[in-house]
Structures are given as structure tokens and as C-alpha cells.
Amino acid sequence: MTTLIGTLVGFALTLFVLSYFFFRDWVLFRWVMALFIGASAGYAAAIALREVLWPMLLRPLLVLRQPLLLLPLLLVLLMLTKAFRGKVSRWGNVAVAYLVGAGAAVAVGGAVLGTLFPQSAATMDAFNFRLMRGRGMSWGEFVITGSLILLGVVTTLAYFHFGARPQPRRSPRRRGWIEALARIGEGFIAVTFGALFAGIFLAAAAALAETAQSLWLFILTLR
Amino acid sequence: MKAPVSTAVAIGVGGVILLGYFLPVPYLTNLRLLLLQWAVFLAAAALFVAALNLSQHHWVRLTNRHEAGTSGLLLIALWGSFVLGLVYPLHSAAVRGLFRFLILPIGVALLGVLTVSLIYAALQMMRRRPGLFSVLFLTTAMLILLGATALPGIGPIPFLSDTLRPWLAQVPAAAGARGILLGVALGTVATGLRILLGSDRPYGE
Numbered sequence: 001m002t003t004l005i006g007t008l009v010g011f012a013l014t015l016f017v018l019s020y021f022f023f024r025d026w027v028l029f030r031w032v033m034a035l036f037i038g039a040s041a042g043y044a045a046a047i048a049l050r051e052v053l054w055p056m057l058l059r060p061l062l063v064l065r066q067p068l069l070l071l072p073l074l075l076v077l078l079m080l081t082k083a084f085r086g087k088v089s090r091w092g093n094v095a096v097a098y099l100v101g102a103g104a105a106v107a108v109g110g111a112v113l114g115t116l117f118p119q120s121a122a123t124m125d126a127f128n129f130r131l132m133r134g135r136g137m138s139w140g141e142f143v144i145t146g147s148l149i150l151l152g153v154v155t156t157l158a159y160f161h162f163g164a165r166p167q168p169r170r171s172p173r174r175r176g177w178i179e180a181l182a183r184i185g186e187g188f189i190a191v192t193f194g195a196l197f198a199g200i201f202l203a204a205a206a207a208l209a210e211t212a213q214s215l216w217l218f219i220l221t222l223r
Numbered sequence: 224m225k226a227p228v229s230t231a232v233a234i235g236v237g238g239v240i241l242l243g244y245f246l247p248v249p250y251l252t253n254l255r256l257l258l259l260q261w262a263v264f265l266a267a268a269a270l271f272v273a274a275l276n277l278s279q280h281h282w283v284r285l286t287n288r289h290e291a292g293t294s295g296l297l298l299i300a301l302w303g304s305f306v307l308g309l310v311y312p313l314h315s316a317a318v319r320g321l322f323r324f325l326i327l328p329i330g331v332a333l334l335g336v337l338t339v340s341l342i343y344a345a346l347q348m349m350r351r352r353p354g355l356f357s358v359l360f361l362t363t364a365m366l367i368l369l370g371a372t373a374l375p376g377i378g379p380i381p382f383l384s385d386t387l388r389p390w391l392a393q394v395p396a397a398a399g400a401r402g403i404l405l406g407v408a409l410g411t412v413a414t415g416l417r418i419l420l421g422s423d424r425p426y427g428e
Contacts, residue, residue, distance in 0.1 A: 006324035013325065017332035021339060027292070034293045036329045037277075038300030039321065045274035046308025048267035057264050072261040079268040083275040090427065093229045095265055097426040100418060101233030102262035105240035108415035113244065115408035119401050149398040156402020160410075185402065190356045192399030194363025195392055201341050201364070202371060208335030211328075 011218050014211055123153050155185030156192075230421050236262075237419040274301065300325075363391060 016032045023029070057076065061069040079095035081088050125131055126146040129139075137145065158181035164172035174182065236258055243255025278301055281294035304321060311317040345364070348357050370388030373379050417423040 002320070006320055010324045010328035014328045014332045017329055017336060020336050030290075030293050031296050032329055034297035035300045035325065036333075038297035039304040039325055041274045041277055042301035042304035043308045043318075043321065043326075045271045046305045047313075048270040050309055051313075052263060052267035053271075056260070072264045075261065076264055076268040079265055079272060082269075083272045083279070093226060093427040094232055095268070097226075097229035097233040097424075098236050099262055099265045099269065100426045101235070101237030102240055102258060102265075104233070104415040104418040105237040105244070106259070106262075107411050108241055108419070109244035111408040111411040111415070115404055116412075119404050119408070123401055145394055148394050149401070152395055152398020153402045153405065156399050157406055157409075159402075160406040185399075186356055187359055188395055188399035188402065190359035191363045191391065191395045192403065194360040195367055195396035196400075197341065197345070197360070198364045198367035198371070201338065201368065204334050204338040204341060207331050208338045211332050211335045 007218060011215065014215060018211070123149060126150065151184070152188040155181045156188050157185070158182045159185035159189060226424065226427065229426050230424055233424070233426060234419060234421055237415075241419065274305070277301065363396070367391060 013032055013035070016028045019026070020029050053076070057069055057072060060066050061073060075095045075098055078091050079099075080092070081090075082092035082096070083089075126149040129142055132142045132145070158178055161174065161178055161182065163178075164174050166172045173179070239251070240255050240258055243251045278298060281297050281301075284294040285291050285298065307317055307321060345361060349361065366383065367388055369380060370383045370391075373384075379385065414423070418425070
């Protein structure tokens with residue numbers, strides 16, 4: 001019985017979401033979005049409390065009496081002041097600063113060790129003939145592929161170079177050769193975004209087919 | 224200098240964590256892990272604060288009778304799922320029901336809505352910004368989509384499915400993606416260092 005009610009609710013919610021195709025942002029769609037956001041936020045908050053703060057901070061502090069945890073507890077309490085309005089919430093700035101500092105360090109470390117080094121190494125691999133021959137590539141393919149990848153990486157990076165120089169009575173412009181490289185890079189970016197778009201579209205289309213099929217199967221079971 | 228304590232905390236904590244990444248000193252590594260664990264506590268607390276703020280915002284809307292129905296539903300869902308998540312364990316039938324009958328159907332249906340939105344966005348792009356970028360973007364998307372499909376009676380399209388599509392994905396698209404990733408990483412390093420040096424202080428003055 002519970003499963004039937006749950007399935008009925010799921011069926012109705014799916015229909016209300018799909019009603020966006022016909023009625024756009026109407027009241028039932030907004031209600032379903034409110035349910036979705038509320039349920040997700042509430043559950044995430046409960047998980048934060050149940051799976052992180054209680055077992056890793058509060059329980060060791062209260063049961064095992066680890067005094068070192070008083071410091072993070074103080075930071076957590078300062079962070080909670082952010083839920084209040086007025087001057088009290090300023091106390092939370094220290095906790096936010098801690099989080100921002102830690103986040104920045106993790107981001108820098110991750111970007112250097114997780115992206116800059118591996119991606120540069122992967123780009124250099126395109127010029128490792130022994131490796132590419134192992135993947136069944138001929139000499140001609142090796143030269144063309146390696147050159148294209150190098151050209152793509154360099155010109156795409158040039159596209160993100162925004163060091164424009166101010167010019168009298170004209171809007172600031174990049175240097176001519178950077179502008180030319182950036183134009184080529186724009187083409188590579190278009191191809192990359194096209195490939196990403198196709199991938200996301202395929203996933204979304206699969207989800208739409210799955211939704212339509214589950215709706216149809218549910219209607220069949222009702223009959 | 225404004226907010227010296229906050230700035231010192233951000234620089235100190237960030238500096239120690241960053242050093243712990245690059246210097247293989249056991250003491251520093253342990254300290255980095257401890258500071259990161261505390262950051263996890265703070266992230267959890269920040270999530271809790273975000274839910275509280277969302278709740279407060281919609282409570283005000285409810286009492287002001289501004290879209291009271293939507294805000295009321297959101298509050299019921301928020302506090303209902305919060306209590307459910309606190310009372311019942313992760314793998315209980317109640318929590319699984321919340322996902323199976325509420326979050327999952329809405330999420331999947333929203334992904335379905337995205338299909339039409341993507342087609343609409345692509346058409347709008349061709350109308351509003353016709354040019355080489357749009358043509359390249361849509362041509363690549365079409366070729367990859369066609370290469371991923373099988374035609375009735377023919378199956379995968381010859382040359383497109385087995386040669387052109389993998390080449391597009393592995394050479395020009397991969398090169399562009401690598402350039403974008405390197406650009407993002409360089410931007411992240413620059414922004415991160417500005418915070419760690421105290422030039423940017425996005426935690427309030």
C-alpha cells in the first residue's frame with residue numbers, strides 16, 4: 001500500500017515537472033520545485049548533523065572528552081552565528097575565513113597537483129612516438145594528432161589571456177598575435193563545447209525516455 | 224588593515240595546508256589533515272546555516288503572504304526531511320522512500336525537461352549569435368549525436384561512428400578541454416594565492 005501511494009506521488013510529481021513543456025513556470029511546477037529544494041536542503045542539513053558533526057565532533061567531545069576538539073567546536077559555534085541577523089553574524093567571519101583559507105589552499109594544491117601537472121604531462125604524451133605507436137598510430141597520424149593537440153591547448157589558453165592594452169579613443173585590445181591565436185582557440189572551444197553539449201543532451205534524452213517509460217508502465221499497471 | 228583576525232586565520236590555515244601538500248614532512252602532513260578535518264566540520268555547519276537561512280527567508284515570505292503556498296510547501300519539505308534524516312538511518316525504508324518517491328522522480332523529470340531546454344538554447348544561439356563559433360559548435364554536436372545513434376536497418380553510420388566521432392572527441396575536443404582545464408587551473412591558482420596572500424578577503428571586512 002505504501003509503495004502504491006509512493007508511486008502515485010512520484011507519478012504526479014513527474015507529471016507536474018513535465019507540465020513545464022506546456023505551461024512553463026506555473027503554480028504546480030513551482031510547488032514541485034519548492035518540494036524538491038526543501039527536501040534536498042533539509043536532508044543535506046540532517047546528514048551534516050548526523051553523519052559529520054555528531055559522530056566526528058560532538059560525540060568524541062562529550063563521550064571521549066577530547067579537549068582539542070573544543071577549538072573546532074568554537075569555530076562551529078561562530079559559524080552558527082551566521083544564521084542570525086545584525087551584528088552578531090559578524091562573529092562568524094572568523095569561521096568563514098578559516099573555511100575560505102582552507103578551501104583556497106585545497107584548490108591551489110588540487111589545481112597544481114591534480115590538473116596542471118597531469119594535463120601538461122598528457123599534452124606532452126602526444127609527442128611520445130613510442131607511446132603513440134603502441135596505440136597503433138602511424139608516423140603521419142602521430143605528427144598530425146600531436147600538432148593539433150598542441151595547437152588546441154596553446155590557442156585555447158591564448159583565448160583566456162585578457163591582458164589587453166588601453167588605446168587612445170578605442171576600447172582596449174589584445175596584442176595582434178594573441179588575438180590571432182585566440183581566434184583559433186575559439187574554434188577549439190566551440191568543438192569542445194559541442195562535444196560536451198552532445199554528451200549532456202544524450203544523458204538528458206535518456207532520462208526523458210526513462211521518465212516516459214516509467215509513466216507508461218505505471219499507467220499499464222493501473223489498468 | 225580591516226578584519227586582521229579573519230585575515231590572519233585565512234592566511235595561517237591556508238598556508239599550513241598548502242605547505243602540507245608540497246613538503247613531505249610527517250608533522251606538517253598530520254597538521255594539514257587535522258586542519259582539513261576541522262574545515263569539514265565547518266563546511267557541515269555552513270550547510271546547516273544555509274538550510275536555516277533558507278528556512279528563515281521562506282518563513283518571512285509565508286508570514287508576508289508572498290507566494291505563501293510555495294514557501295509553506297518548501298518549509299514543510301525542509302523540516303520534514305530534516306527530521307526524517309535525523310531520526311532514521313541512511314539505509315532505512317523511510318529515507319529510501321524519500322529518495323525513491325520524491326527526490327528521484329523530480330530529479331529525473333527535470334533532466335528530461337533539460338532535453339527540450341537544450342534544443343531551444345541551441346536554436347536561440349543560432350538566431351542571436353550566428354557565426355563561425357555557433358556553426359562549429361552545432362556541427363560538432365550534430366556529428367557526435369549522429370555518430371552515437373544507430374539508424375534502423377543500417378546500424379551505426381559507417382565512418383561517422385567508428386572514425387570521425389572518436390577522432391573529434393579524442394583530438395580537437397580533448398585539446399580544447401585540456402586548454403580549458405589548464406586555464407581554469409591557472410585561474411584557480413591565481414585566485415587562491417590572492418586569498419592566501421590577503422589581497423582578496425571574501426569573508427567579510
